[in-house]
Amino acid sequence: MNKLTVQKYGGTSVGSIERIRRVARKIIETKEEYGQVVAVVSAMGDSTDRLVEMAHSITDRPSEREMDMLLSTGEMVSISLLSMAIEAEGYEAVSLTGPQSGIITDLHHKNARILDIDTKRIKKELDSGRIVVAAGFQGITEKRDISTLGRGGSDTTAVALAAALKAEKCEIYTDVDGIYTSDPRKVKNAKKLDVISYDEMLELAFLGAQVLHPRSVELARKFNIPLEVKSSFEDKPGTRIVEVDQVEKVVVRGVTLDEDIAKITIMEVPDRPGIAFRLFSELAGESIPIDMIIQNISRDNVNDVSFTVKWDHLGKALSISRRVAVEIDARDVSFDDAVCKLSIVGTGIANSVDAASNLFESLFELGVNIQMISTSDIKISCIIDKSSGKEVLSHIHDRFILNDIEIGEKN
Numbered sequence: 001m002n003k004l005t006v007q008k009y010g011g012t013s014v015g016s017i018e019r020i021r022r023v024a025r026k027i028i029e030t031k032e033e034y035g036q037v038v039a040v041v042s043a044m045g046d047s048t049d050r051l052v053e054m055a056h057s058i059t060d061r062p063s064e065r066e067m068d069m070l071l072s073t074g075e076m077v078s079i080s081l082l083s084m085a086i087e088a089e090g091y092e093a094v095s096l097t098g099p100q101s102g103i104i105t106d107l108h109h110k111n112a113r114i115l116d117i118d119t120k121r122i123k124k125e126l127d128s129g130r131i132v133v134a135a136g137f138q139g140i141t142e143k144r145d146i147s148t149l150g151r152g153g154s155d156t157t158a159v160a161l162a163a164a165l166k167a168e169k170c171e172i173y174t175d176v177d178g179i180y181t182s183d184p185r186k187v188k189n190a191k192k193l194d195v196i197s198y199d200e201m202l203e204l205a206f207l208g209a210q211v212l213h214p215r216s217v218e219l220a221r222k223f224n225i226p227l228e229v230k231s232s233f234e235d236k237p238g239t240r241i242v243e244v245d246q247v248e249k250v251v252v253r254g255v256t257l258d259e260d261i262a263k264i265t266i267m268e269v270p271d272r273p274g275i276a277f278r279l280f281s282e283l284a285g286e287s288i289p290i291d292m293i294i295q296n297i298s299r300d301n302v303n304d305v306s307f308t309v310k311w312d313h314l315g316k317a318l319s320i321s322r323r324v325a326v327e328i329d330a331r332d333v334s335f336d337d338a339v340c341k342l343s344i345v346g347t348g349i350a351n352s353v354d355a356a357s358n359l360f361e362s363l364f365e366l367g368v369n370i371q372m373i374s375t376s377d378i379k380i381s382c383i384i385d386k387s388s389g390k391e392v393l394s395h396i397h398d399r400f401i402l403n404d405i406e407i408g409e410k411n
């Protein structure tokens with residue numbers, strides 16, 4: 001009996017001293033049962049938001065390095081208190097910051113990627129019988145500065161540690177009891193899923209289901225780490241995230257709405273090779289992820305190019321687009337932040353001949369205009385007007401998930 005379990009507790013789960021005590025007891029139970037536990041924790045409650053607010057009350061543009069230094073303190077509060085709570089129950093625990101846990105990242109402050117984990121220290125602590133309480137969300141760059149992994153990044157810390165330490169499993173404890181077919185705050189008929197595949201979960205996470213940090217799912221898939229998302233308040237099974245051959249075949253597993261996006265259009269871009277490369281490489285150079293891209297048919301040797309970005313990248317993306325537009329002789333740049341992205345997700349979409357037409361039919365019946373469309377093997381997304389987003393979401397959810405509409409399969 002020396003199986004290692006990695007558990008992650010989100011901000012709400014450690015939001016008060018009482019809750020920290022309860023989490024301490026849960027961790028101890030796991031230690032008794034399995035032998036070794038690494039608990040990865042987020043900052044208490046919404047303390048990260050409060051740190052962000054404080055920084056912004058000083059300046060609109062705080063340096064990214066200092067932001068990481070500041071935000072990393074949130075997790076240092078929760079790991080030390082949780083270790084004390086475990087020790088108060090008579091068990092040995094040690095809190096470790098990201099750097100102490102050996103989490104080495106690249107130099108991208110506020111959105112760093114883990115490059116390597118030096119597990120020596122954690123292994124030494126586990127071998128001496130201690131419970132390790134590791135700070136989520138943070139690491140140290142190759143230049144020895146504190147870095148953070150992007151908001152919600154503690155999930156990624158947990159999965160990365162589970163992979164590096166070859167843990168038996170990784171449990172993500174949160175304030176919801178699992179993954180739902182849609183956001184239960186927006187869709188009253190949303191249902192909890194017992195299992196979902198890594199690929200489906202990854203799409204849902206990228207599309208704005210805020211339960212898991214997308215990179216944590218990517219890592220879990222890559223290293224085949226069994227993940228389970230469950231409630232830290234109730235003792236019942238959550239949602240297991242597994243390989244695709246272990247889930248029941250359905251066409252659509254989830255329906256999402258991302259209201260956190262904006263569309264940028266560059267008008268009358270000269271139609272010649274290298275222009276798209278020029279624009280999108282500059283955006284990539286600033287680490288701005290681009291989602292959908294549409295280029296219309298050329299007329300008079302010019303195209304309009306539209307693409308979507310996350311809302312908080314809009315400012316940076318606009319200023320780059322405006323500069324590049326001048327340099328390449330495009331006419332103008334416009335943007336629209338009153339848009340949202342509705343998506344249906346499911347591995348069955350790959351084999352369905354009419355998932356797309358069913359979706360478009362539903363949107364037509366609702367009188368909704370589609371501004372952009374993108375499809376992949378496991379999802380179909382449409383950009384639509386934000387004002388009708390939530391209503392449309394419920395309709396599409398009920399049609400595809402509750403009614404389980406008949407969808408033909410490709411031969």
Ligand code: ASP
Nearest residue numbers: 042048137151152153154
């Ligand atoms: N405390 C960080 C945040 O609020 C990291 C996390 O919770 O995963 O984004």
Ligand code: MG
Nearest residue numbers: 010011042152
């Ligand atoms: Mg969080």
